[in-house]
Amino acid sequence: MKQIMPTDDATFAPDSSLVCALRPSPNHGERAGERKPDMILLHYTGMPDAERALERLCSSGSEVSAHYFVHEDGRIVQMVPESRRAWHAGKSYWAEETDINSCSIGIEIANPGHDDRYPDFPQRQIAAVTALCRGIIARWQIAPERVLGHSDVAPSRKKDPGEKFPWRTLYWSGVGHWIEPVPIVPGPTFALGDRGDVIASLQQVLAAYGYHVSTGGEFDEVTRDAVMAFQRHFRPAQIDGVVDSSTLMTLQALTDSLPLHARRPSLIASTEEDSDAIWS
Numbered sequence: 001m002k003q004i005m006p007t008d009d010a011t012f013a014p015d016s017s018l019v020c021a022l023r024p025s026p027n028h029g030e031r032a033g034e035r036k037p038d039m040i041l042l043h044y045t046g047m048p049d050a051e052r053a054l055e056r057l058c059s060s061g062s063e064v065s066a067h068y069f070v071h072e073d074g075r076i077v078q079m080v081p082e083s084r085r086a087w088h089a090g091k092s093y094w095a096e097e098t099d100i101n102s103c104s105i106g107i108e109i110a111n112p113g114h115d116d117r118y119p120d121f122p123q124r125q126i127a128a129v130t131a132l133c134r135g136i137i138a139r140w141q142i143a144p145e146r147v148l149g150h151s152d153v154a155p156s157r158k159k160d161p162g163e164k165f166p167w168r169t170l171y172w173s174g175v176g177h178w179i180e181p182v183p184i185v186p187g188p189t190f191a192l193g194d195r196g197d198v199i200a201s202l203q204q205v206l207a208a209y210g211y212h213v214s215t216g217g218e219f220d221e222v223t224r225d226a227v228m229a230f231q232r233h234f235r236p237a238q239i240d241g242v243v244d245s246s247t248l249m250t251l252q253a254l255t256d257s258l259p260l261h262a263r264r265p266s267l268i269a270s271t272e273e274d275s276d277a278i279w280s
Contacts, residue, residue: 011024012024012081014078015067015078015081015082015139016068016076016078016132016135016136017135018076018128018131018132018135019068019076019077019078020075020076020077021075021076021077021078022077022078022079023054023058023069023077023078023079024058024079024080025057025058025065025066025079025080025086026058026060026065027057027058027060027062027063027064027065027080027086027087028065028080028081028084028085028086028087029084029085029087030084030085031083031084031085031101031102031103032085032099032102033102035102035103036140037082037103037104037105037136037140037142038103038104038140038141038142038143038146039094039100039103039104039105039142039146039147039148040104040105040107040133040136040137040142040146040147040148041088041089041100041104041105041106041107041148041149041150041153042107042109042129042147042148042149042150042160042161042165043066043088043106043107043108043109043149043150043160043161044108044109044110044111044112044113044160044161044162044165045069045108045109045110045111045112045113046111046112046113046114046115046116046160047112047113048112048116050071050072050110053069053108053110054069054077057069057079057108058079063087064087064088065079065080065086065087065088065106066079066080066086066088066106066107066108067079067080067081067082067084067086067088067105067106067107068105068106068107068108068132069107069108069110070107070108070109070110070125070128070129070132071110071125072110072111072122072124072125073122073124073125074122074124074125074127074128075128076128076132082105082136082139082140085101085102086101086105086106087101088101088104088106088108088150089101089104089106089150089153089154090154090157090158091154091157092150092153092154093153093154093212094148094152094153094210094211094212095210100153105136105140107129107132107133109121109125109129109161109165110125111160111161113159113160113162114159114162118162118164119164120164121161121164121165121166126166126169126170129170130169130170130173130175133147133170133175133176134173134174134175137174137175143259143262144171144175144176144177145177145209145210145258145262147170147175147176147177148210148233149161149162149165149229149232149233151229151232151233152210152211152229152230152233155211155212155225155226155228155229156221156222156225159232162232163231163232163236163239164236167233167234168180177254177257177258178234178254179234179250179253179254179257181234181235181236181237181246181250182235182245182246182249182250182253183246184237184238184244184246185244185245185246187244187245188244188245189242189243189244190202190219190242190243191219191224191241191242191243192219192220192221192224192241193219194218194219195217195218195219196217197217199217199218199219199223200215200216200217202219202223202243202248202251203215203216203217203223205251205252205255206223206226206227206230206251208255209230209251209254209255209258211226211229211230212226213226219243224241225241227241227242227243227247228240228241230247230251231247234250234251234254235247235250
């Protein structure tokens with residue numbers, strides 16, 4: 001049996017047998033309305049030194065935390081009990097919810113991020129993240145489409161865990177929602193400043209999946225940021241905020257693959273008609 005190494009002020013038992021150390025953070029509270037978590041939110045630390053990132057997450061002055069921290073070598077540290085509301089999402093939105101901290105379990109993955117080389121995630125680290133997520137999913141019955149990245153819920157502020165994060169690998173291990181992206185080919189595109197019914201339909205499908213966008217038919221900066229977040233997660237080969245046939249058709253197929261209970265009213269049917277006309 002793995003020996004847990006708690007700090008002197010440890011006040012809770014680990015929720016996962018994969019945890020190798022407890023580093024309690026003071027930065028947490030009650031979940032709103034006694035909400036049970038139904039989302040996993042993945043982050044990278046965005047700091048060059050993992051230990052300094054962990055110290056920040058456990059410092060009262062930082063006012064940030066997460067439930068778990070995964071080192072590059074796969075060691076897992078728990079900072080906040082899963083039953084508590086950690087402070088990791090910030091200003092965020094998903095599927096008409098704005099208190100993402102109350103509905104999610106946050107996992108910080110040690111990686112310097114886009115501002116400092118953005119290295120690949122080591123295989124041992126990804127294996128640990130996958131195993132940790134599988135346990136959380138089993139404990140809380142979390143749906144595949146509710147395993148998200150920070151950039152999904154805060155696309156105008158965040159890029160993490162980013163396009164190098166292997167969402168496909170996690171999916172094939174039973175974690176998250178995924179389809180194979182439609183190949184990128186030359187053709188018409190839509191971008192910042194465009195307007196019209198096709199843009200409104202695009203926005204409706206982004207909103208149906210969960211992204212925060214306006215639906216007035218103008219390709220504004222909020223729409224561009226949501227498109228880039230979608231591309232980072234589901235079509236990482238090219239992240240430019242421009243809607244080509246690959247982006248639109250991948251988004252459409254992904255939304256179509258949602259279970260019926262997870263779908264929200266949208267103009268998906270009209271988008272299918274529009275895409276048939278545009279990309280033929």
